Amino acid sequence: MNERLKSVYRPAVGPKLQPWLWVVQVGFAALAANGVYLASVSAMTWWLGTTQQTPFYMLMVFLHLLLGFLIIAPFLGFGLVHLATSWKRPNVQAVRYGLLLFATALAILISGLVLLRFDAIAIRDPALRSIAYWLHLFAPLVAIGLYVKHRLAGPRIRWEWARRGGVIVAGFIVAMTLLHSHDPRTYGVKGPRQGKRYFFPSEAVTADGRFIPAETLMMDQYCLKCHEDAYKGWFHSAHHFSSFNNKAYLASVRETREVAIKRDGNTQAARWCAGCHDPVPFFSGEFDNPKYDDVNTASSQAGITCVVCHSITNVNSTRGNADYTIEAPSIIRLPAAKTSSSSGSIRR
Template identity: 55%
Template sequence: MKPEETSPRTKKYVRAVGPRLRVLLFSVFVLFALLGANSAYLSSITFLEWFKGETYQNYFYQFMFLGHLVLGLLIFLPVIFFGIFHIKNAWNRPNKRAASVGYGLFAISLVLLFSGLALMRVEGFEIKNPELRAVMYWAHVITPFLAVWLYILHRLAGPKIKWKAGVSWAAAVGVVVVGMVALHTQDPRKWNVVGPKEGVKYFEPSLARTASGKFIPADTLMMDKYCQECHPDVYEGWFHSVHHFSSFNNEPYFFSISETRKKMLERDGNVKASRWCAGCHDPVPFFSGAFDDPDFDIRKHPTAHAGITCTVCHAITHVNSTKGNADYTIEE
C-alpha cells in the first residue's frame, strides 16, 4: 500500500505592512509631518540669522525648539519598532531592490534619530566636544533629506506614491514658514513709537541718545523686580547702591536739580539745560520723555525714583566717546 501523498505546507502569506503595523506607520507619518514643518521653521530662522547677522530667536522660537525635542522623542520608538517589524515581514520578498533601499532608509533613520539624541543637553549626558557636536549637527541636518530621497526610491519600487498629499502638505508648510519668517523680521518695538519732536537734538546738551532717536517706555527701563526673580543677591546690592539713588531719591541731587530746573525755566522758558545731568542721573524719565515737562513732579513721579536701573546699564549698546557727559547709545 502506497503511503498517501502529502502536499508541502504552503507558508502563510504575511503582509509587509499589516493592519497593526499600518497604525504604527500612520503615527510615524503624522509625527514626521509635524517634525518636518517644525524643522522647516527652525532651519529658516537659523538661515535668516546667518544671512542677516542678527538674532531673530524669540519666545515662540524657544517653544518651537522645545516642540522639536518632544516630537523627536515621540517618534523615536515608533520608527525603530516599525523598521524592525517591517523588515521581519518583508526581508525575503522577491523585490530585492525595494528591500535594499528599505534597509538603507532604516539605517539613515537611525542616524537621524541618534544624532538628534546626541545633540540634546541633559544633565549627566552631554557631548561637549565642539568637533563631535558639529559632526552630529550636520548628520542631523543632512539625514532628513537622505531619508526622504530613500523613501521615494523605496516606494517607487513598491506601491504607488500619493504625490498629491505630499505636495499639498509641502505647499501649506511653505506658506506658513514664509509667513513666520516675515513676522520674525518685524520689530514691534518700532511700531507706533512716539519719538521726540527734536529728534537727536532732544538729548542735547547730554550726549546720551537712544539707538532709534525715539523714546523708550519707562516700564521697559524699570524692570528691576523682574531681574530680582533670578538675581536676588545682585538686586539687593543694587537696591542699596548709589546707582539706585542717583536720581531725585537722592536729597542733595534733588535740591541741586530742582534749583537748576527752576532757574532754567525762569531764564529760558524751559528746563532743557538740565538734560546735561539727566543723561547720567535720570535715564528713566529722560529716555521715556517725561524729563522735559516743566510740570514733571520730581518728588512723586514713579520715574523720578528709578535711578540707574538694571535695564539702563544692560541696554547700553555703545560708548561713543569719553569726551563728554554720558556719551553712550541705549537701545530698547
C-alpha cells in the same frame, strides 16, 4: 477563502498610528524649514564676515529649540511602535531603509541636544561640539533621501501631497526671510509723540525715536555670567550710583523736578540731567511721570548699566550733555537667560 484572507494587505501604518505620523512629519517639516533659515543666516555671516543674527533670528533659534523638544516624544513613540509592528514584514528593503531613517533621525535629535548649553548640563568639548554641529547640519539631508527610499520601497507615494507640503515649507522659509530684519522687541512698544525730539533738552536719542523697555536695559546679571570681574568693578562704581540711588543726586533732581513742575507744569527740564544720569527711566519713558517713584522703582536704582553703555551706537558730537545715540540691545531673553534687575546684590 482562508488563503485569500491571509493574503490581504495590511498597511504598516494603521488608522491609530496615522495621526502620529502626521504629527512627526509636520514637526520635522517645520524644523527643516526653520533650519534652512538658520543655516542661511549662519552662511551669510561667514560669507560677509559680519554678524547677520538679528533679534528675529534669535527668536527663530528659540522656536527651533521648542520644536525640537516637542517632537522628541511623538517621534520616539511613533518610531518604536512602527518598528515593532513592521519588524517582521516581508518587505525587507522598506524595513532596512526604515531602520536607517530611524537611526538618522535619532542622530539629528541627539546632536541637537549635545549642542544645547545649560548651566547644569553642557558639553563643552570643542571637538565633540564640532562633530555634533556638522552632524546636525547634514544628517537631515541624509534623512530626506532615506525617507524617499523608504517610501518608494513601500506603497505608492502621493506626490501631490508632497508637492503641497513642499510649497508650505517653502512659504514658511520665505516668510522667515522677509521677517529677518524685523525686531520683535519693538512690537507694541509705545514711542513718544515727539519722536527723537522727545528727549530734548538732553541731546541723547534712541536710534528709532522710540522708548526702550526698562528691563531690557537692566540685564547686568546676564553680563555677570561671563564677565564677573567687570561686573564687580561696575557694581561699586560711580556709573552704578549715578542715578536716584545716589543721595546727593536724588536731592538735586528732586528739587529740579519740583521746580520744573511749578514753573512749566511738567518735568521735561530735568531731562537735561537724565540723559547722562538716568538712562534707564529716561529711555523707557518713566522719567517724565510726575509721580515716578524714585526710590522703590527698579529703574531708579539701576544707574548707568552695562547694557546702556554697550548699546550706544554713535557719539554725535563732543559738546557734551549726553549727545549720543542708543538702540535696544540685540539680546533676546530666552528662558535660560532670564535675570533679575541690576539692583540685585553681589557677594563681596
